[in-house]
Amino acid sequence: MSLLVADNISKTYGSAGWFRKSTSEGTGVRNLSFSLEEGTCLGILGESGAGKSTLGRIVLGLLPPDSGTITFEGIDLYRSDRKARKQWRRDIQVVFQDSYSAVNPRMRILDIIAEPLRNYERLTSLEERRKVAELLVLVGLTADDMHKRPGQMSGGQLQRVNIARAIALKPKLIVLDEPVSSLDMIIQKQILIHLRELKEKYGISYLFISHDIMAVHYLADRIAYIDQGSITDVRTTLELSNTASLKQP
Numbered sequence: 001m002s003l004l005v006a007d008n009i010s011k012t013y014g015s016a017g018w019f020r021k022s023t024s025e026g027t028g029v030r031n032l033s034f035s036l037e038e039g040t041c042l043g044i045l046g047e048s049g050a051g052k053s054t055l056g057r058i059v060l061g062l063l064p065p066d067s068g069t070i071t072f073e074g075i076d077l078y079r080s081d082r083k084a085r086k087q088w089r090r091d092i093q094v095v096f097q098d099s100y101s102a103v104n105p106r107m108r109i110l111d112i113i114a115e116p117l118r119n120y121e122r123l124t125s126l127e128e129r130r131k132v133a134e135l136l137v138l139v140g141l142t143a144d145d146m147h148k149r150p151g152q153m154s155g156g157q158l159q160r161v162n163i164a165r166a167i168a169l170k171p172k173l174i175v176l177d178e179p180v181s182s183l184d185m186i187i188q189k190q191i192l193i194h195l196r197e198l199k200e201k202y203g204i205s206y207l208f209i210s211h212d213i214m215a216v217h218y219l220a221d222r223i224a225y226i227d228q229g230s231i232t233d234v235r236t237t238l239e240l241s242n243t244a245s246l247k248q249p
C-alpha cells in the first residue's frame with residue numbers, strides 16, 4: 001500500500017460569494033493524481049503558479065480539495081474522524097521556505113523544537129532538553145544553540161531548527177515546500193545532505209516541492225512535473241539521469 005495517494009484532486013480558488021463580488025478565480029490543481037511510497041522522496045517540480053503550494057496545503061490538511069481524495073495510509077484525510085486527524089497531524093510535518101517566518105522570534109530554540117513534543121508527549125524538563133539537544137546535533141547544530149533566539153541565527157541555521165522541529169515526533173512524511181530556495185548554494189547543499197541522511201536513517205518519506213531541478217534531482221527518487229495544476233510526467237531520478245547522459249555529446 002502506498003503511504004500517500006492523491007486521486008484526481010481539483011481545487012479552484014475564488015468562487016464568488018454573496019458578499020464578494022470580485023474574485024480572482026484561478027485553478028490551484030486540476031485532476032491531479034500521484035502516489036508516494038514509504039521511505040521514498042517524490043519531487044514535485046514546476047514553475048511559479050503551477051500549483052505546487054496548493055498541493056502542499058491540501059496534503060497538510062489545510063485546504064480541502066473541491067473534488068477527489070487524498071489518502072494517507074489508506075485513510076481519507078478530509079473524511080476522517082478527529083482521532084485519525086490528530087494522528088495525521090503528528091505523522092505529517094512540514095518545512096517551509098521562509099525559515100524566519102516559520103518561527104516565533106521571541107521564543108528560544110529550545111521551546112521552538114520542543115513545541116510538538118509538548119503537544120504529543122509527556123516528557124520531563126530534563127528529558128525534553130536531552131531530546132532537543134539530540135535533535136540539534138542530528139541537524140548539524142550544537143546543544144548550546146537551544147538557548148539562542150531566532151534573531152541570533154542565520155537563515156541556514158534556522159532552517160536546520162525547522163527541520164529538527166519537523167522530525168521531533170518521528171513523522172512518516174515531511175512536506176518540504178521549497179526548503180532551501182532562500183539559502184545560498186553551499187548551505188543548500190549541506191541541508192540537502194542532512195535531509196538525505198535523515199531519510200535514510202529513519203525511513204522518512206518526503207514530498208519535496210520545488211522549482212529547482214538540481215535540488216529535486218539530488219533528493220528525490222521520483223520526480224513529478226506539475227504544470228497548470230496537473231501532473232504531466234513522472235519519472236524516476238535514474239531514468240532522468242540516463243536520458244541526460246544519452247544527450248551528452
Ligand SMILES: Nc1ncnc2c1ncn2[C@@H]1O[C@H](COP(=O)(O)OP(=O)(O)OP(=O)(O)O)[C@@H](O)[C@H]1O
Pocket residue numbers: 013014024025026027028029046047048049050051052053054055211
Ligand atoms: N489564495 C488564492 N486565491 C486565488 N488564486 C490563488 C490563490 N493561491 C493560489 N492561487 C492561484 O493558483 C495557482 C497555483 O498557485 P500555487 O501558489 O499553488 O503555485 P506555486 O506553483 O506554488 O507557485 P510559486 O512557486 O510561485 O509559489 C496560481 O494560478 C495562483 O494564482
